[in-house]
Amino acid sequence: MLPEEVTKFIGQGAGATVAEVEKGAIKRFADAVDDANPVYWDEEYARNSRYGSLIAPPGFFGWPAKLPRGAIFQRPTDVSDAAESRGGLGLALAKAGYPRGLDGGIEYEFFCPVCAGDILTVKSVIKDIVEREGKTGNMAFLIVETTYHNQNGALVAIARATSIQR
Numbered sequence: 001m002l003p004e005e006v007t008k009f010i011g012q013g014a015g016a017t018v019a020e021v022e023k024g025a026i027k028r029f030a031d032a033v034d035d036a037n038p039v040y041w042d043e044e045y046a047r048n049s050r051y052g053s054l055i056a057p058p059g060f061f062g063w064p065a066k067l068p069r070g071a072i073f074q075r076p077t078d079v080s081d082a083a084e085s086r087g088g089l090g091l092a093l094a095k096a097g098y099p100r101g102l103d104g105g106i107e108y109e110f111f112c113p114v115c116a117g118d119i120l121t122v123k124s125v126i127k128d129i130v131e132r133e134g135k136t137g138n139m140a141f142l143i144v145e146t147t148y149h150n151q152n153g154a155l156v157a158i159a160r161a162t163s164i165q166r
Contacts, residue, residue, distance in 0.1 A: 002096060002129060002130075002131050002140060003092075005095065006089070006093055006096050006129055006140070007129055009089045009092070009126050009129065010126055010127070010129055011125065011127075012126050013123060013124050013125035013126060014123070015123075016121050017064060017121075017122045017123075018064070018121060018122070019061055019062035019064055019120045019148075020062050020063060020118075020119055020120075021060075021062035021114055021116060021117065021118040021120065022062065022116065022117075023117075025060075026040055026054050026056045026057070026060065027040065029056065029057060030057050033057060035057050039051060039055050040054060040055065040056070041054075051113055051115060052115075053115045053116050054115065055115050055116070056113070056114040056115070056116075058108065059108060061114060061122065061148050061156075061157070062114070062120055089142075093142075093165050097138070098139070098140045100165065101142075101163050101165050101166075102163070102165075103162075103164075104141065104162030104164040105161075106160065106161040107159070108157055108158070108160075109157060111155050111156060111157060111158075112154055112155075112156055114148075114150070114156055114157075118150045118151060118156075119150070119151040120148045120149065120150055120151075120156060121150075122147070122148055123146065123147050124144055124146040125146075127143045127144065127160070129143070130143075139166055140164075140165040142162070142163040142165060143162055144160070144161045145161075146159040
């Protein structure tokens with residue numbers, strides 16, 4: 001059973017961050033993942049599609065925006081950074097016998113396309129931390145849920161990332 005020093009992080013998250021979805025970045029990402037779909041590349045084709053503009057390939061949510069001093073949103077952070085600053089999730093996991101982490105994958109739930117020019121608000125929350133027994137010993141699974149909303153307030157996607165701690 002995980003100690004309270006670890007489970008107290010469940011429900012905590014980083015403040016909202018902002019990401020800009022720029023058409024050049026969409027094209028570079030599509031190139032990087034070798035996806036030739038013209039709705040990612042060809043502006044005229046995309047303009048005449050049902051989307052009306054270039055859209056981003058699944059899993060691309062733009063780049064962190066450069067925010068002016070005093071902006072409503074805090075500067076982009078990673079949820080693990082936020083957790084570290086809130087009392088040390090990494091330290092708590094290490095003390096509980098789980099000093100190392102491994103990427104356990106990510107799953108996405110998509111609700112509407114991300115279009116060139118969108119400004120996304122991104123929020124991450126630690127949804128769960130559970131302990132499981134494996135063939136080689138106990139492991140802790142950290143589940144982080146990230147939501148993406150566009151400038152109109154529409155939910156674009158939810159990402160659920162798993163980190164396996166050993």
